[in-house]
Amino acid sequence: MKGEAPPVLAGRRPVLELLRAGQSAERILLAKGHAPSNIVNEIRRRADRAGVPLQIVPSSEIERLAGDVNHQGVIALTARYRYTPLETLLAGESPALLFLDGVTDPHNLGSLLRSADGAGFSGVVIPARRTVQVTAAVRRVSAGAAEVVPVARVHNLTQALETARSAGLWILGLDSEAEDDIWSSDLAEPPVGIVVGSEDKGMGAKTRERCDALVRIPQRGRLASLNVAVAGAIAMYCCMPGSRSGVAGMRPEGWRGNGA
Incomplete structure (x- = not known):
């Protein structure tokens, strides 16, 4: 303007x-x-x-x-933040993407961008509505990660998930009530897309339907769930390129943790 x-x-x-x-x-x-x-x-x-x-x-x-x-x-x-086309993120070799469904806190998005950079993820995908955009506050919290981790903004998240699946990505949705945990999932490695829901309601019904599998993050504590940024970070590190052998060794024998 x-x-x-x-x-x-x-x-x-x-x-x-x-x-x-x-x-x-x-x-x-x-x-x-x-x-x-x-x-x-x-x-x-x-x-x-x-x-x-x-x-x-x-x-x-x-x-x-x-x-x-x-x-x-x-x-x-x-200059205004420049979003990256989803097709560009999917064109890379064995992409790993984080999809956000309704995350509204700029601190959570900024933190997730930092974690995406640390875990070697290809990029983050956000819807154009009902989700925080890459604002000055997000860029500040990301401590520079917003300048190096590409973010795609899409008009329809469920359609974007379908596009990612067609490109060969397995889509894993984080759900505290899921039967399987992420450490046990055979799908938790690139090419992969991780879906994180909103801070209060989690994933929407249509988003859940587009997931190939729902997984939880096991916990030993008493609380039922983790903060969105923490859960997303753990999931990305579990799925980062070359991490599967290390992740398998992290899980204690006889583990029976609570969901997250």
Whole structure:
């Protein structure tokens, strides 16, 4: 929209990862009087090489633009986040994707992006409605992962799951009431898609129908479920490329944990 202010990405690590990933930025602002650091020095070097203007401004200007976000004296005025087509994610060799059905908390999405990067997942798929989008808050929480993990935004999640299945992915839905646990599933390896439901209601009925299998994360504690970001992270690490032999050894003999 004409005259609309560009999105603000705040924090040293997110801004550095933005530059490392070759993403565009209109300007980078550094707060006057902040102590130098290795990260800030690298931000300066990379901004200079990329031709991104860098300005030293009063801290009050940084605080005005960053709002309540912990900016650490560094912000980038960025271009709009660019989503990746689902077809691009599916075109890779043996893809591993995370599908989110109704996740609304930006902290959960940011954390899941960090975990997706750590587990070597190919990307994350979100619906265009009723799910948090990749906002400035998500990019901040992701600590740079939003700049390196591709995110596809689709209009119809169930159709996207069908497309993924047609491309050869096994679709596993996380369900605390599932009979099988993820450690025992023969499908928990790439090419694979993991589906995580919303924070309060879990997966929708149509989403569940598109899953090849429902699996739970076994627990020994008394609580019935895990936080969405934690459950998604565990599932991704269980399914990450080359992890199956290690996962099999993690499961104690005679394990009878509760579902998650």
